[in-house]
Amino acid sequence: MTTVALKDVTKVFPDGTVAVDNVSLDVADGEFMVLLGPSGCGKSTVLRMVAGLEDPSSGAIMLDGQLANQLPPRDRRIAMVFQDFALYPHMTVGENIGFPLRLSGIEPEPRAERVADVASALGIGDVLGRKPSQLSGGQRQRVAMGRAIVRRPGLFLMDEPLSNLDSGLRAELRAEISGLVRELGVSTVYVTHDQAEALTMADRVAIMRKGVLQDVGTPTQVYGKPATLYVAAFLGSPRMNLLEASVYVHLDRYVQLNLGEQSLYLKWDDIRARAVSHFHGERIVIGVRAEALTPVAPDTPGDVLQGRIRYLEHHGHESLAFVDIGATAVVVDEIGRSAAEAEEHGSRLRRFGHVINRMKGRSNGAATSVVERPSHRERESVLSDPGRHHRRAAELAVRLAPYPQIASGHPLSIAVRMDALHFFDERGDRIDVGWR
Template sequence: MNRKFPYKAYMTAIRLDAVSKVFEGEHLAVDRLSLEIGDGEFMVLLGPSGCGKTTLLRMIAGLERVTEGEVWFGRTKGTRLPPRERGVAMVFQTGALYPNRTVQENIMFPLQIAGQDDHEAGSTAVGLAQILSIDTVLDRMPRTLSGGQRQRVAIGRALVRRPQVFLLDEPLSNLDTTMRTELRQEIGAMTRDLNVTTLYVTHDQVEALTLADRIAVMRDGRIEDVGTPTQVYNDPATAFVAGFLGTPRINLMAATVHVTAHHRVSLQLGTQSIQLDPTDRRSLILRHHDGARVIVGARSSAFSLITDQDAANRLTGTIRAFEFHGQQSIAFVQCGIEVVDPDKVGRVPAAAQYDDTVDRPSFRSRLRSRLTRRPPAAPEPVNSATHRRADLVVELPVESELTRGTRIHLAIDTAKLHIFDQTGHRVDRITR
C-alpha cells in the first residue's frame, strides 16, 4: 500500500437483529433478517433484483429507517443514529460524483467538510488516488472519465474518511466485462489491505464467489444461506441457493422416494430411478418417508458418459442440443424427467412471511410435514415450479462426437447429489 495514505482501520463488527423494513405500511422488503459481519470481514449480499439487498444496505447506512429490529456497530446500538455518526461510507451503483468538482476535489471534499485544511486534505487525496490508479486524472472533471475511473473516484471519496464500515451497492454493474474484472480484483485487494469491514451488494455470482470471505444469499427479504463461497456453492442449504449459484445452472429434478422392505432407498425420476447407498445419511433420513416427494439437485459435472446400459445409477436420454464452451461442451438431454424451477420453489406469500404470531415448529416436525405434503392435484400454472421443457444440462468432453438426436447413457455420482424437500430445504439439515 502507498505510504502517502496511512490508513488506520477502526474496524467494527455489524450485527443485525431481526431487522424488518415495510414500505408504506404494506410492502415487506426485508423480513426479520438477522446477520453478523465480523471485524474486517468482506461479506457479500447476493440475490436477484428486488430481494431487499439494497434496502438492507441503506438501513445499515441510516438512509432508510428500520421498521423493526436493531442494527449494532460493535457494542453500539446504531438503529436510530443519524448517518454521519455511524462511521459508514457508501459507494452507489452510479458513483454519484459532484459534476462541478475535479477528481481531487471530489476525493478531498469529505475531509474539507470535517474541517481539515486544504493542503493536508489534498495530500491525502493524492496518496489515495495513487492506490486507486487515478493519480493521472486528478485535475479532470467527472464527465471526462470512463465508467471505471468514475467508480474509482467514488471509492476514493468514500475511503478517504477512514470509515469503520464500507458499503458498496453493485458498484461494477454499469461497467464492461474487462473493466469489471480489473476493478473487482482491485476492490478485493484494497479492502483487505485496509482491513475495513466491508458489505458488498451484487446479483452477480462471479463477483460474490471471487470477492467474499462469506456470502449471504437473499431472497424475498430473507437470508436463505450464509457461508464461505465454497460452502454455499458445494453445500447449499436450499434449492434456490443451489439454482442461483453455478453456471450452467444446477439440474433440479422432481422425484419420489421409494423404500424397499429391506430399507433400501431409491429415488424415482419419472420412469427412471437412482439408488442411494444404505450408509448415506440422506438414505437413513428418507427410509422413513416412503412415497414422499423430493427435489434432487445435480450439477452438470455430476454426470459422466457411459456405454454400459446395465450400469447402476444411470439415466438414459436423447441429446436435444449442444453448446460449445471452449474447454467443455454442454449437452441438453431429454430424459423424460420433471425438472423444477428453483425460482419458484418455496416461495412464501409476504403476509405469511410477516406473521409473527405463529409459533415455529421444530425441525423434525417441519421436515416430516414437508416430506409428507402432497402437491395439489391440479396446480395452477402460475404456481407450478416445473419447466415447460424438461432437459438435463450435462457436461460432455469436447472431443465427443455425439450429435443431436443421439441416445446416451449417463452415470450419476450420488455423492454429488443434493436432496431437498418440497419447500426447497435440504432434507439433511445444514449447520454452518
Template sequence: MTEVVLDAVNKVYPDGFHAVRDLTLRIPDGELFVLLGPSGCGKSTILRMVAGLEEITSGSLWLSGQLANHLPPRERNLAMVFQNGALYPHRNVHGNISFPLEVAGENDSDSHERIVELSRALGIEETLHRLPSTLSGGQRQRVAMGRALIRQPGIFLMDEPLSNLDAGLRTELRMEIGALVRSLGVTTLYVTHDQTEALTLADRVAILRRGVLEDVGTPQQVYDDPATMFTAAFLSAPPINLVRATVRADQNDGVTLGIGDQQLNLPWSDSRATALVSQHGSFVTVGIRADAMRPDPDGLISGRVRALEFHGHEWLAHVEAGVVLVDAETFRDDEPQQTRQAGRPGVLRRLLRTTGLTAEEAPVNPVSHGGTHRRSDLVFRMENRSGIAAGDTVRLSVDTERMLLFSEDGRRVDKIDR
C-alpha cells in the same frame, strides 16, 4: 472494532410491502460481506438501513456495539459507493476525493498526501487533474471509491458498484476492490445480483429472496452445501438440474429415487438414505449440477441429445430424458404448505426401526409438490464433444456424492450442519 449486527430487523413500507423480514446477521470487524440476490430481494434496502437512509420498522441495528437505529447517518462512521458513482461534475478527480476532508476542515497539505497515496492504490494517480466527464466508467468508480475511503470510515458500503461496467472491466475492478478493502481492513458490505462477484469477492455471502435470508456462509459453503433449493439454483451457471423424484425406502435395499421411468439407489450406508426415510412415499427434488453427470455406457439415466452449445472452454448438452424439472422460484416461504396422505404407515414404521428413528420423527402428511414444469431436459457439461451429436441417444452416470436433496418446501433434506 467495527462490527455490524442486525437483530431481527424488519422493513415494512407505508403501503404494506414487507421488504425485509426478520433479518439477523453479524458482520465482524474487517470482513468483506456480500449481500446477494435477485432484484427486489431487499439487499439494497438493508444497505440503506445500515447507512441510515431508511428507517428500521422493527428490530435492532448495532454498529461497533452501539445501538444505531436512530443514529443520524453522519454519526455512523461509514461511507457509501453507489452504482453510478455520483461525482461532482465541476470538480476534478482531486477535488472530488478531497471533498469529505474539506467538509471536515482537515489540513490541505496533509490531505494532499493522503489523496495521492490513495489514488496511487486505486490506479488513478494520473487523472487527479481531470474532470469526471473525461474519465472512463471504471475510472469514475475508482474516484467514487477514493472519495468514500479517504475519510477512513469504519464501515464501507457498496451498492452494485460494477453493474454499469462492461464484463472485462468488472473482472479487473472487482479484483482491485477485494485487494484494496482487505489491505485497509475496513468492514465492508457489498451488494450485488451477480453470483460471480459474490463468490470471488466475499469472505462470507448472504443469499436473499423476497426479503428473507435463504443462506449465509463462505462462498464454498453456500455453493457446495446450500441450505435451500433457491440458493443452489441461484449459485449455478449453467443452471443446476432440479429433478422431481419419488422416494421409496426398502428395508433391505436402501432408498430408491424414481426419476421419470429411471431410478437411482442410495444404500443404507449412505447417510442421506436415512435422512430420506421421512420422505418415503412423497416427492423430493434432486439437484444435480451439470458437471456432476458424464456420458457412460453403463449410466443409469438415458435420453436423446436435443441440442449442443459451444462455450469455448466447454460444451453443454441438453438431453431429453423424460424427467420432470422443478422451478426453484415457485417455492414460497410465506405460503401455507399443502399436505397429502402419506404412504402405508405400517411399512414406514418398519423402515424407521431399521434406521434407528421413531415413527414420531417422520411427518404423517408430507407436503405436496410445489414446483412448475419446464422442458424435461437435463444439462451436462463436457470438455469436448466426445463424438456426441444432436439426435444421439446417450446414457449418463451421476456422481451421487454431489447430489443435493430438497424437500417439497425447498429446504435441504440432507443438510450438513456448519
C-alpha cells in the same frame, strides 16, 4: 473496524410493502459480506438501514455492539458507494477524492497527501488533474471508491458499484476492490444480484428472496450445501439440475430415487440414505450440478442415466448438452410470491419451526427413528403447486468437450456422482443429516 449486527430487522414501507422480513445477520470485523438476490428482494433497503438512511420498522441495528437505530448517519463512520455514483463534474479527480476531507476541515497539505496515497493505491495517481468527463468508466468508478476510502471509514457499504460497467472491466475491478478493502481491513457489506461477483468476492454470502434471508455462509458452503431449493437454483452456472424424484426404501439395501423412467440408488450405508428414507412413498427434489455428471461409454456400469440430447449449447471453452432422461424438472419461480403469499408462507414456516428444530436437534439415531412431520395437507409444496414452482420435462445440463462431434437426438450415457447429489423436501428445504 466496525462490526454490524442486524437482529430481527423488518422494514415495512408506508404502502404496506414488506421490503425486509425479520432478517438477522452479523458482519465480523474486517469481513467482506455480500448480499445477493434478485431485483426487489430488499438488498438496498438492508444497506440503507445500516447506513441510517432508512429506519427499521422493528428490530435492532447494532454497530460495534451498540444499538445504532437512533444514531444519525454522519456518526456511523460509514462510506457508501452506489451504482450511479455521482462525481462532481467541475472538480478534478483530486478535488473529488479530497472533497470529504475538505468538508471535515482538513488542511490542504495533509489532504493532498492522503489523496495522493489513495489515488496511487487505486492506480489513478496519474489522472488526478483530469475532470471526470476525461476518464473511462473504470477510472470514474475508482475515483468514487477513492472518495469513499479517503475518510478512513469503519465500514464500507457498496450497492452494485460495478453494474454500470462492461463485463471485462467488472471482472477486473471486482478483484481490485476485494483486494483493496481486505488490505485496508475495513468491514464491508456489498450488494449485488450477480452470483459470480458474490462467489468470487465474498468472505460470506447472504442470499435474500422477497425480503427473507435464505442462507448465509462462505461461498463454498452456500454453493456446496445450499440451505434451500431457491439458493441451489440461484447459485452456479449452468444452473443446478433440479429433478422430481419419488422415494422407495428397500430396507437394509438401498433407497431408490425414481426419476420417472429410470432410478438412482442411494446405498443403505450412505449416511444420507437415512434422512432421505423418511420420505418413503413421497416425492422430493434431487439437485445435481453439471460437475457431478460425466458422459461415459454406453455400457458403463454403476450410477448411470441414459438419455438423448435435446440440444447443444457451445460456449467456446466447453459445450453443454441438454439431455432428456425422461425425468421431470422442478423450476424455481424467480419472480417469487406476492407479499401476502410471503406472509402466509412465513406464518406457516413459523408454525412448522418446531418440527424443523426437532429435526435439526436430532442425533444420528437409528434409521427406524420416526420424525414427526406435518401432514401433506398442511405443507406448502414446491412439487404440486404449479403457480409457485412449475414442472416440465427435465433437460439435464451436461458438460462436454468444446464442439463435440455429436448432434441433437444422439443418445448419451451419464455417470452420476452420487455423493454430489442435493436433496430437498417438497417445501424446498434441504434434507440433510447435519442440518446447518
